[in-house]
Amino acid sequence: xxxxxxVKSKDSNLFTFQELEKMAFQRDYKRFFQSQHLxxxxxxxxxxSLQKKVIEKILDDTEKKNDxxxxxxxxxxxxxxxxxxxxxxxxxxxxxxHLKDSNRKKIALKKAIDLTSQHSFHFSKLFxxxxxxxxxxxxxxxxxxxxxxxxxxxxxxxxxxxxDQDVVLEVMKDKIKVSLKSDPSQILALVNETCWNTLTSAYxxxxxxxxNVNSDLFQILLVAGLSEEEQQHxxxxxxxxxxxKSEMLNxxxxxxxxxxxxxxARFKILENIKKLDPLPDKSFAGNDYQKKIFIKKFFExxxxxxxxxxxxxYQYVSGIKEFKMGNPTPHCKSAVKHF
Numbered sequence: 001x002x003x004x005x006x007v008k009s010k011d012s013n014l015f016t017f018q019e020l021e022k023m024a025f026q027r028d029y030k031r032f033f034q035s036q037h038l039x040x041x042x043x044x045x046x047x048x049s050l051q052k053k054v055i056e057k058i059l060d061d062t063e064k065k066n067d068x069x070x071x072x073x074x075x076x077x078x079x080x081x082x083x084x085x086x087x088x089x090x091x092x093x094x095x096x097x098h099l100k101d102s103n104r105k106k107i108a109l110k111k112a113i114d115l116t117s118q119h120s121f122h123f124s125k126l127f128x129x130x131x132x133x134x135x136x137x138x139x140x141x142x143x144x145x146x147x148x149x150x151x152x153x154x155x156x157x158x159x160x161x162x163x164d165q166d167v168v169l170e171v172m173k174d175k176i177k178v179s180l181k182s183d184p185s186q187i188l189a190l191v192n193e194t195c196w197n198t199l200t201s202a203y204x205x206x207x208x209x210x211x212n213v214n215s216d217l218f219q220i221l222l223v224a225g226l227s228e229e230e231q232q233h234x235x236x237x238x239x240x241x242x243x244x245k246s247e248m249l250n251x252x253x254x255x256x257x258x259x260x261x262x263x264x265a266r267f268k269i270l271e272n273i274k275k276l277d278p279l280p281d282k283s284f285a286g287n288d289y290q291k292k293i294f295i296k297k298f299f300e301x302x303x304x305x306x307x308x309x310x311x312x313x314y315q316y317v318s319g320i321k322e323f324k325m326g327n328p329t330p331h332c333k334s335a336v337k338h339f
Contacts, residue, residue, distance in 0.1 A: 017046050017047060021050065023035065024053075024057065029054065029064070029070075030073070032054060033077040033079070036078070037078060048080055051080055052080055052082065055083040058074075059086065059090060066094065068091065071087055071090055071094065072091060072111070074087050075087060075088070075091070075115075088119060088120070088122070088125070089122065089125055091121075092122075092125035093125075093128075095111060095112045095115070095129055096128050096132050099112065099129070099132040099136055106138075109139075112129050113145055116148075123152035123153045124153060126150070126152055127149065127152075129149050130145070130146045130147075130148075130150040130167065131146075131150065131165070133145060133146050134170070134171065135167070142175065142178075143174070146167065146171055147172075147175060150168060151190050151191075154168065154190060154191040154195045155190070155191060155192045156192075159192055159198065160194050160195070163194075163195040163198035163199045163202070164198050164202040169202055169203065169206065172190070172199060173217065173220070175187070196224070200220070200226070203220060204224075204226065204230060204234070207221060207234055208233065208272060209276070218238050218242075218248050218252075219248055222234075229265055229268070229269075231255055232256070232258065232259045232269065233269045233272065234255075235252040235253075235254075235259075236256065236269055236273070236302065237280055238252045239252045240281060240282070240283050240284075240298075240305075241281075241282045241283060242282070256301045256302065260300075260301045263304075266302055266305075267304065270302075273305065277328055278327065278329060278330055279308075279309055281309065281331045283298075284334050285331045286334060287337065291334070291338060292338040295335060309329060309332070309335070310336070312328050313335075316328055316332075
């Protein structure tokens with residue numbers, strides 16, 4: 001079968017539209033894009049339409065569609081904005097696929113950093129790339145590149161879809177911690193108000209479910225505009241599970257003092273804490289005098305919790321009730337000594 005042959009037009013400096021069509025037909029894509037600007041002026045509008053068709057053809061080309069280097073090379077050519085967007089989207093998808101591949105992830109990381117710095121990818125695609133870099137542990141704290149890549153999505157009109165994702169919760173935690181101590185306005189440069197509300201709501205849920213309470217996370221939530229009831233809930237967890245020298249300790253005791261006067265609020269908080277297994281009690285560990293003062297003060301402020309805690313401890317030790325996760329009150333022995 002004869003293959004169409006590209007013949008140069010009479011003007012040695014120009015190609016006709018038909019000649020460029022033949023290049024595309026021959027799948028000589030590189031030459032097509034190198035020559036596209038040499039089309040005669042009367043064919044210019046038709047050429048733009050052809051460019052779009054060629055891009056679509058390449059995206060369906062089984063031999064080319066997985067060639068990352070080839071698609072990266074297309075970004076150097078002058079192609080219609082709509083077509084360029086499709087190429088950028090495809091490049092980002094290929095970068096994510098390469099980042100998932102243990103044999104190609106390091107090379108893909110360098111390409112991802114370079115390309116996302118040079119071209120305007122859609123925020124959703126940038127987020128996917130940043131998330132993969134995080135998930136594959138290709139960058140360590142403070143996650144400069146991951147933060148740069150995910151931030152556009154956190155400021156978008158659909159930020160609520162992204163701001164409760166694990167990569168955001170982890171990366172933003174350190175950034176917020178640093179910003180609170182230096183310049184809180186830095187946080188607003190990274191997220192919008194919707195994202196901030198989604199983010200802190202996710203932190204609040206995380207805090208309530210996690211017995212490894214973090215003082216930095218507690219501090220973040222205190223500036224998040226939580227209700228008084230939510231702050232009191234967090235303060236209880238913070239007191240039960242945090243070192244006694246925590247910088248947020250005074251704030252927690254102040255909240256507990258308010259809670260002391262509202263038995264209904266204590267009941268609501270206790271019902272949520274009962275769902276935790278084991279029950280929070282790290283602050284009960286130890287035998288020093290200060291520990292005795294702490295337990296006595298906590299008991300006076302929140303007697304319902306201490307009653308439930310000691311009852312649960314007795315049920316476990318006596319074997320009256322079976323606990324699938326093991327001892328639900330790890331520091332009960334220390335706590336009992338101080339009563």
